[in-house]
Amino acid sequence: MAFNNLDWPSFRKCRVENPVLFHTSVAQNPTGKRIDDVAGFESSWHHQFEIMRQNAAKRGTTSPPFANIQPKDLRVDLVAPTVAVVTFHLGSGVTSIGRRMFVVVKTGEGWKISHLHASNLALNAN
DSSP, rough: TTTTTOOOHHTTTEEEEEEEEEOOTTTTTTTOOOOSSSHHHHHHHHHHHHHHHHHHHHOOOOOOOOOOOOOOEEEEEEETTTEEEEEEESSSSEEEEEEEEEEEEEETEEEEEEEEEEEEEEEEOO
């Protein structure tokens, strides 16, 4: 809900203190390297939220929810009592597919994102 609403204060509570992020978008991550500091994580997500707000505005949406993320092929593997790996796909799967993988850890405040890997795969039209 926080992501679809682009609610930054709520979204930022969904992560551990020092999360790791791999994002393939050059706009999100110009160096292509792992982002493993809070400032880099927040900068990347602030930029993503702005892109999503702009895209929503082009569709005429100027208030929440700005997006309607629909994970496909969701899989949750509990690898330890306090650690889970979550994978899913995004998009129509016609020309490309978004692949997402989260490592989440159980804290005293609930499950939080420790690691996020986001990549996109162009599909062959043949």
